Amino acid sequence: MRYIYTTTSEGRECLRSFPEEDLIKILSERGGSVSIQDIERRLEKERVSIAVAWARKRGWVRIEGDKLLLTGSGSLERYREALAKAINGVERDQILLTDEEIQELVRRKMLSREERREIFFEITEDGYNMLRRVENLKIVSRLSRDLIQRISSDVILRPYNVEAEPKTIYPGYKHFYVDFLEMLRDIMVSLGFEEISEDLVVPELWNFDVLFQAQDHPAREIHDTLAVEAPPADLSEYVALVEAVAREHEKGWGYKYDRSIGSKLIMRSQTTAATIKYLYKHRDPPVRAFIVGRVFRSDTIDAKHLPEFHQMDGVAMERDMNLRKLLGVLSQITRALGFKEIIFKPGYFPFTEPSVEGYIKIEGIGYIEILGSGLFRPEVLRMVGLMHNVGAWGMGVDRLAMAYLSISDIRELYTPLLERLRWYRVASYKAIY
Numbered sequence: 001m002r003y004i005y006t007t008t009s010e011g012r013e014c015l016r017s018f019p020e021e022d023l024i025k026i027l028s029e030r031g032g033s034v035s036i037q038d039i040e041r042r043l044e045k046e047r048v049s050i051a052v053a054w055a056r057k058r059g060w061v062r063i064e065g066d067k068l069l070l071t072g073s074g075s076l077e078r079y080r081e082a083l084a085k086a087i088n089g090v091e092r093d094q095i096l097l098t099d100e101e102i103q104e105l106v107r108r109k110m111l112s113r114e115e116r117r118e119i120f121f122e123i124t125e126d127g128y129n130m131l132r133r134v135e136n137l138k139i140v141s142r143l144s145r146d147l148i149q150r151i152s153s154d155v156i157l158r159p160y161n162v163e164a165e166p167k168t169i170y171p172g173y174k175h176f177y178v179d180f181l182e183m184l185r186d187i188m189v190s191l192g193f194e195e196i197s198e199d200l201v202v203p204e205l206w207n208f209d210v211l212f213q214a215q216d217h218p219a220r221e222i223h224d225t226l227a228v229e230a231p232p233a234d235l236s237e238y239v240a241l242v243e244a245v246a247r248e249h250e251k252g253w254g255y256k257y258d259r260s261i262g263s264k265l266i267m268r269s270q271t272t273a274a275t276i277k278y279l280y281k282h283r284d285p286p287v288r289a290f291i292v293g294r295v296f297r298s299d300t301i302d303a304k305h306l307p308e309f310h311q312m313d314g315v316a317m318e319r320d321m322n323l324r325k326l327l328g329v330l331s332q333i334t335r336a337l338g339f340k341e342i343i344f345k346p347g348y349f350p351f352t353e354p355s356v357e358g359y360i361k362i363e364g365i366g367y368i369e370i371l372g373s374g375l376f377r378p379e380v381l382r383m384v385g386l387m388h389n390v391g392a393w394g395m396g397v398d399r400l401a402m403a404y405l406s407i408s409d410i411r412e413l414y415t416p417l418l419e420r421l422r423w424y425r426v427a428s429y430k431a432i433y
Contacts, residue, residue, distance in 0.1 A: 002165075004114045005102070006089040011110030015083055018076050019043070019051035023068075024060055032070035039068060083110060107406065120164070128158070170422065177413045180401045184312065185292055187336045191329070193288040193314060198274035200294060203233035205262035206273040209245045210280075211351035212379045214253045215261050225269050226296050232263035241280065241383065248379045267296035271313035272351070272394055279315060280384040290314040292397060303409045310397035317390040323354055323375060326391035330358060330373060337404060343367065352392060353377045360403050370403065371395040 007015075017025075026042050027034055040048050052068065055061040060072045082095045082105070095102060105111040128139050140147065141158040174182075185195060208220060219225065235242055246257040268274075274291045282289075292312045299305040316329060327344060334342045339360045347357035352374025359367040373393030381390065398410050407413065412420065 002091055002116055002118070004089045004091060004116055005086050005095060005106075005111050006114065007083045007086045008109055008112050010108070011083045011105065012087070014110055015080055018054070018079070019047040020055040020058065020060065021076060022047070023051040023055050024070065024073050027061065027068060027070040028073075033067055035067050036063075037066070079105065086111060089114075120161075175421065176405065177401060180404060181292055181310070181397070184337070184397065184400075187333060188290045188292075188312075188314065191288075191332060191336070193290045193316075196274060196278050196289050196291050197293065198268075198271075198277060198291065200268060200296075201228055201230075201265055202268045202273050203235065203262060204264050204266055205233075205235060205238070205242065205245065206277050207266060207268055207270065209249070209262045210241070210276050210380065210383055211272060212248065212252065212377055212383070213350045215249070215255070215258060217350070219269070224298055226267040226298060228265040228267065230265050232260065233265055235259075235263050244383045244385075248383050252379055269295055269297055270394060271295055271311040272392065275313045275315045275392065276380070276384060279317065279386060279390065283384075283386055285317045285319050285388050287315065287317040301411070303411070304399075306398065306410060309410075312395040312397050312400075313393070314395075315390055315392045317386065317388055319388055321375070321389040321391050323356070323391075326373060326375065326393070327356065329391065330371065330393060334358075334360060337400070339403065347372055347374075349374060351377055351380050358393075360400075368399055368403070369396075370400050 022043060023039065026039065030038075036048075036052075039052075043051060052061070052063075056063070058072075058074060060070070060074065061068050062071050063069075078097065079101070082097050082102075085094060092102075097105075102111065106113055139158050143157070189195065204220070207225075208217065209215070213219065242259060242262065245262065246259065249255070249257040271291050271293050274293065275289060278289050279287065290312060291314075292310060294308055295311045296308050299307045301307065314329075316326065318325075330344075331342060341360070343359045344356050345359070347355045349355045349372050352372075355372065355374035357369050358371040358373065359369050361367050371393050373391070376386075376390040376392055381387075398413055401413055402408070402410060405413075415421065
């Protein structure tokens with residue numbers, strides 16, 4: 001099996017110049033600063049967004065207000081040479097580009113990738129025996145010293161196809177998503193966070209009550225949360241905590257707190273259930289902890305949703321913790337993952353105040369929300385007996401991986417197709433090449 005890469009009609013159009021090169025040419029002619037409206041008048045409408053996106057990705061331009069500013073330039077001659085060579089179709093080793101660069105051209109629909117199968121026929125041993133009987137010749141597969149010395153005319157050498165390719169052997173390596181999860185853990189540990197783990201089945205006390213989520217909150221309904229058919233949890237060791245939770249709920253929400261609801265077992269719907277439990281047992285600052293684990297929601301499967309997915313929750317409790325410091329920590333994490341920009345905007349979550357949402361950009365989709373964060377509310381701090389501010393956040397790890405790997409369908413993270421797994425291995429930071 002081999003793969004043939006062929007230049008598409010889109011690629012042929014770029015043999016003259018790429019959209020981002022046309023953009024740089026206009027900026028250079030206009031002194032390095034042009035309004036976006038002027039660019040739209042100079043370039044074809046459908047090429048403007050492509051040109052700006054790739055020029056920014058290559059670090060050639062930046063946007064300030066309604067203007068584009070030239071910050072650098074580069075040559076895409078290697079890309080053009082590859083496209084020219086692939087006009088009539090070539091194999092991978094004839095394209096002098098890296099795997100990542102080839103993937104870029106494929107994603108931009110400049111190169112198409114086609115699988116071809118070749119079938120070879122060999123004469124069997126019976127066939128050789130027949131040939132030997134017919135021609136009365138001896139067929140040998142190895143030259144010996146004796147044969148060379150006597151230069152015998154009664155033998156023929158068995159033919160070999162010296163151009164035949166050996167069978168492709170794929171080395172073993174981890175699933176690309178497993179590698180991504182390990183990378184995320186490594187980044188968090190490098191930033192001074194301790195990894196923790198907890199049960200997948202938890203009482204509502206940890207999943208909702210301690211997080212100051214009212215007992216009549218819609219998130220607790222069966223269409224959102226998966227209940228477990230089992231006896232209620234034994235909370236006898238948390239009597240003081242349950243009483244503190246009851247006081248805060250009755251004072252803050254104005255209803256009679258039902259202790260039986262807090263003991264119901266559910267599949268955890270958020271990994272915050274683990275980090276708040278950890279804080280309850282580690283109350284002296286500084287504390288930096290995180291968990292990467294599965295959570296469960298009653299969602300319909302589509303390109304952006306799964307009923308079982310990964311979340312990363314983190315908490316940072318320090319004597320001088322504030323919102324500005326929390327946003328700095330979140331920026332560190334996203335930069336370590338290779339995202340140059342994260343956009344924050346105000347949000348709402350039951351257990352944090354102030355609350356902030358974080359967005360990063362996925363090519364082809366746009367900005368998506370990957371995290372919710374904020375400072376734990378005073379009610380939460382009082383319930384678990386904390387005396388200092390706690391910065392907390394939760395990330396949708398699957399969506400984060402989609403952005404990192406340029407995947408537009410969340411289901412591809414769990415694909416069992418070998419061809420897809422081999423294709424995505426180049427995006428894995430620990431892959432074996």
